[in-house]
Amino acid sequence: MSYQDYSCQICSQQEIAPNIIACCLENAHLAKNAKPGQFLHIQCGDPASMPLRRPISICDVNGDELTIIYEVKGRGTKALREQTGKVQVLGPLGNGFLVDNSLYKRPAVIGGGIGTYPLYLLTKQLTNASVYLGFRNQSVVTLEQEFCQVAEKVTITTDDGSYGVSGFAITQLEEDHKKEVFDIVYACGPKPMLRAVQAFAEKTGVPCQLSLEERMGCGIGACLTCNCETHEEGSAHYKHVCKNGPVFWSQEVVL
Numbered sequence: 560m561s562y563q564d565y566s567c568q569i570c571s572q573q574e575i576a577p578n579i580i581a582c583c584l585e586n587a588h589l590a591k592n593a594k595p596g597q598f599l600h601i602q603c604g605d606p607a608s609m610p611l612r613r614p615i616s617i618c619d620v621n622g623d624e625l626t627i628i629y630e631v632k633g634r635g636t637k638a639l640r641e642q643t644g645k646v647q648v649l650g651p652l653g654n655g656f657l658v659d660n661s662l663y664k665r666p667a668v669i670g671g672g673i674g675t676y677p678l679y680l681l682t683k684q685l686t687n688a689s690v691y692l693g694f695r696n697q698s699v700v701t702l703e704q705e706f707c708q709v710a711e712k713v714t715i716t717t718d719d720g721s722y723g724v725s726g727f728a729i730t731q732l733e734e735d736h737k738k739e740v741f742d743i744v745y746a747c748g749p750k751p752m753l754r755a756v757q758a759f760a761e762k763t764g765v766p767c768q769l770s771l772e773e774r775m776g777c778g779i780g781a782c783l784t785c786n787c788e789t790h791e792e793g794s795a796h797y798k799h800v801c802k803n804g805p806v807f808w809s810q811e812v813v814l
């Protein structure tokens with residue numbers, strides 16, 4: 560498979576919460592081909608001083624424009640925050656979520672922190688989704704209104720109880736499952752949340768897709784940076800999160 564480097568116009572960068580930036584990129588090819596759960600591998604700053612790209616999920620697509628939302632963390636995302644004009648992007652990369660509205664009629668979507676962003680495009684494409692979004696505290700609660708417009712129901716939780724329901728998003732999902740019985744669960748977020756969702760899927764038998772996050776080098780399956788352990792015929796195997804994922808069926812991966 561060949562991968563093409565696309566030049567994207569940065570249309571806007573807006574701080575939507577402290578250190579959380581919504582960035583709009585224009586590229587007709589990327590926008591046309593983007594699927595929920597896929598990511599872009601972005602050249603942040605000068606390639607001579609920062610050759611490694613940074614993976615950021617596709618949050619939304621509108622016409623020829625894509626939105627990504629990223630947290631400013633280290634060198635790469637700080638450089639991206641300062642960037643204007645054009646940016647080089649590989650993508651759309653990876654395998655996204657399976658969307659099948661005729662097979663799955665009661666989907667639940669659960670995300671935590673920056674893991675909530677790729678779930679927006681997914682929720683837009685699902686019918687009848689119940690969405691559970693977990694955040695540290697009120698200051699980083701983002702996209703609530705946007706999710707409310709495309710989901711059947713949205714539940715926000717915060718770890719410290721400063722907004723929405725106090726506690727973890729998975730607790731709310733488990734409670735609602737007793738009444739509504741979901742037929743698929745999609746998740747993206749920190750590892751402890753993914754482990755809890757995986758345990759829920761194992762216990763209930765509900766099919767479940769998890770989007771994993773690993774440090775990445777190439778983003779296209781050519782190095783060994785992003786390995787994750789998977790079950791195959793009972794023995795341990797490793798797969799590339801960038802190429803075989805980032806979305807996996809929950810029973811496939813060891814977290």
Ligand SMILES: Cc1cc2nc3c(=O)[nH]c(=O)nc-3n(C[C@H](O)[C@H](O)[C@H](O)COP(=O)(O)OP(=O)(O)OC[C@H]3O[C@@H](n4cnc5c(N)ncnc54)[C@H](O)[C@@H]3O)c2cc1C
Binds near residue numbers: 634
């Ligand atoms: C598939 C995928 C999708 C992602 N989507 C988003 C998103 O939508 N929004 C968002 O805010 N963040 C997302 N991340 C995390 C984001 O890639 C990291 O926060 C970012 O690479 C940090 O780079 P930095 O240079 O600012 O930080 P540093 O800590 O300075 O990064 C140093 C190096 O580590 C790598 N790295 C550091 N943290 C991570 C990480 N968590 N995952 C992968 N590589 C990392 C960087 O690529 C770089 O090579 C995603 C990660 C993956 C793997």
Ligand code: FES
Binds near residue numbers: 777786799
């Ligand atoms: S990042 Fe190189 S193989 Fe996945």
